[in-house]
Amino acid sequence: MREVKRIGVVGTGVMGQGIAYQAAVSGFETWIYDARPEALEKALEQIAALVKRQKEKGFLRDEPGDVLGRLRTARSLGELSECDFVIEAVTEDLAVKHSVFRELDGVCAPDVVLATNTSAKSITEIAAAAAMPERVVGMHFFNPVHRMELVEVVRGLESAEWAVEQTEGVGRSMGKETIRVNERPGFATSRISAMVGNEAFYMLMEGVSSAEEIDKAIKLGLHFPMGPFELGDLVGWDTRLHVLEYLHQTLGEKFRPCPLLVQYVRAGRLGKKVGRGVYEYDEEGRRIPGSASGR
Missing domain, CATH: 1.10.1040.10 (N-(1-d-carboxylethyl)-l-norvaline Dehydrogenase; domain 2)
Known part of the structure; x- marks a missing residue:
């Protein structure tokens, strides 16, 4: 089984940022990619801010510079070809996921697991876009990633045992507890x-x-x-x-x-x-007191 030293993260939204942070904190060289360059730059800023906060609170053993030094940015999915394990965290749109997995399947070595962080979509359906669906596994992190202890490892119809085992191992190396789940809509959580x-x-x-x-x-x-x-x-x-x-x-x-x-x-x-949902938030992302909607 391949030794995992480099992890690729595709998608730099809230979940992608959290996963990249956790991978870098756990000692992995971490490559992040987003189709939107502005999102990639924003993600680096957000991860740096989280590293700083966690260090100030005493939750981080390494120096911020060491953690951030493990982060790399990829300008194309092809640059993830040297990664030992890749985690997709793009929008919950099957067409977008299929596009990502088709391209990853063409550039990553055959023994590299392609994991999807989908929270509900069918692993089997996502894997159908890959020529090697046996290496596609669900790896469902929870938000906020740095605080939540669990990762659901989800086996699709074609997921191979070696891929499931490696996904469990990577999850544990990232400081998480793992459970195995057979694919059903919505998984266990x-x-x-x-x-x-x-x-x-x-x-x-x-x-x-x-x-x-x-x-x-x-x-x-x-x-x-x-x-x-x-x-x-x-x-x-x-x-x-x-x-x-x-x-x-x-x-x-x-x-x-x-x-x-x-x-x-x-x-x-x-x-x-x-900046606005059920509550409202300031430019720093802090909730504005008394801003909750009445309905």
Whole structure:
């Protein structure tokens, strides 16, 4: 089995940034790629800011310069050809994922695992774009990556045992606990998380309580680390809606997206990344006190 020293991360949104940070902190030479050069530059700034914060809080043993020195930027997917393991973290759009996997399949060595960080899509369907679907495995990280302990390792129909084992090993080397999951819509966690977030929106729509009070209830009453609205604002409500639509299509009516959630996405209230979701945020990404929507 190939020794993994270099990890490639495709996509530099919230999840891609988190995965790249975790890989670099864990000692891997980490190559990041995004089709949009401006997104790549922003990702480097965000990762550097996170490294600084984590060092100031005492959570980082290495010097910031050493961690950031492990980061490399790729200007094309072809530059990831020397990576020993690649993690895709692009938008939850099957056509986009297929394009990425077709190209990666053509440039990466046959014994390189191509992992997808999809939170709900079919691993088998994503792998169908690759000439070697046996090396495609789900590797589902959770947001925020540097705080969440779990990685779901998801086996698709064609995923080979060696690829699953290597994905588990990389996850552990990145400081995470892993569980194996056989492919089903939403895996072991996304279907629960999506249902909680969707139900929270129904509660907000029905006037059960305010967004802040619902978040407080879930954190203090159920010991969730974040409230459903806090988490949705962080992940992005467009992403949450895509997952719900897929689960509704594959698993039925219990996952029908709440009409209010759909309205938020249509209004462009996508969350922290645009400065406004259920809560509002300043230019530094800090939540503005008292900014929660009443509905």
